[in-house]
Amino acid sequence: MLKEQLRANPANAPLLDVANQAIDTLLAGRRVDTASLPPPLVPLFRPEIQGFLISEIAVDPADLIAKAGKSVLVIQGERDLQVSVSDARRLVAANPSAMIKQLPDTNHILKQVTSDDRRANYATYADPNLPLAPDVVETVVRFIEQHGQ
Template sequence: MKAFLFGLAVSAAALAAVAQPAAGPRDQPIEARGPFGPLKGSLLGAPAPAGAPVVLIVPGSGPTDRNGNNPLGVNAATYRLLAQGLAARGIASVRIDKRGMFESSKAVADANAVTIPDYVADVHSWVGAIRRSTGVPCVWVLGHSEGGMVALAALQGREAASGICGLVLAATPGRPVGQVLRDQLRANPANAPILDQALAAITRLEGGARVDPASLHPALQPLFNEAVQGFLISAFAQDPAKLIAAAQKPVLVLQGERDLQVAVQDARLLAQANPNAQLVLLPDTNHVLKAVPTDDAAANMATYANPGQPLAPGVVDAIVRFVTAPGKARP
């Protein structure tokens, strides 16, 4: 929610050689039209040969930047690593800052005064901008976590989906977000004293009504801050299973089996709702798509603050297979 490197002696010449970065594509600035100012992002790689895929990466919840980091403690650089992995395989991608945040701060005055339909409009704006900039006929949309729900909503309707090749849903809920949040709250025994209040607040927001944060336990007030309740109401109204059932374009559901935030059950629900969707489950992979070979929650969470840790094996491979041959992308 809007609330979530030896000890060897080497010569100076050898050090200089090691310090040289590997040759490869560099980020290029790219813009799309926003409500009151530009939406800004980074294009890595170029569609060559002509017709090669271009992937738009839609961020997850909260103040998450184009690299997949946010000031609330996430520094995994998941989206930057995804872009680099795709570029190494000849696939261009665009990473974006959400409206009202970071370099897209001029797009709206208040980054909290947004809804899922607002983010959907931005996806369509980005798809148009990418098509004009690169000349590709359509854009693959990769949504991570909440971004997957936005991607699904952006695919609804023939006209709206016309510029979208298909979707990659990474760590995306398969149930309404209110249900997911309930499970997350119940999973932590420390929440017992505040659980009833939290569940009641979720139910009220699901009904379209607002909650008085002052009436809640202080620990719950950031989660149900008045400034984000409009967004929460719009997010709770989305049913990912119904959205994917209506999808008429190829969809890949990509899910880590050690994700502490979105369960494998969610991925299976998405795949069941659309028999044409492809499901890839990645062992020892968590919510930020890093490798975690243990059930230790602390080790899992440590990856959220480690930008130097690469993506888990299989993540980039699955995406490349899908966007290059969506009808043959099963592992």
């Protein structure tokens, strides 16, 4: 998924080969030497988070949701720049009791975004004063009420 996220932004094109090599190194369970990375990639692969990245990359979310043993709610923002609708559907397919709710004009952090402007979308990440997108809270409440979890 990290490779897809980087590839989705055209500005990353010059960095993709090096970024993909770094991701492959982490996939192999090895740390990346950040001294050899272009400066824009250093924050993404900084040494203090590499252990976390190695452990997270090894986890398949579809496997986790399949083993959940409980009903699961997948909320998918239709303006999510990090996780696609097809990714959300893959999660739901892995667990027959899972429920998906796609929310229009909603991004990855469940804030409202009404345009295709990537910068405006990412700007919502840094604004804690923005409320959650419409229907987020109601969707969670309905799910809890229906499934008694």
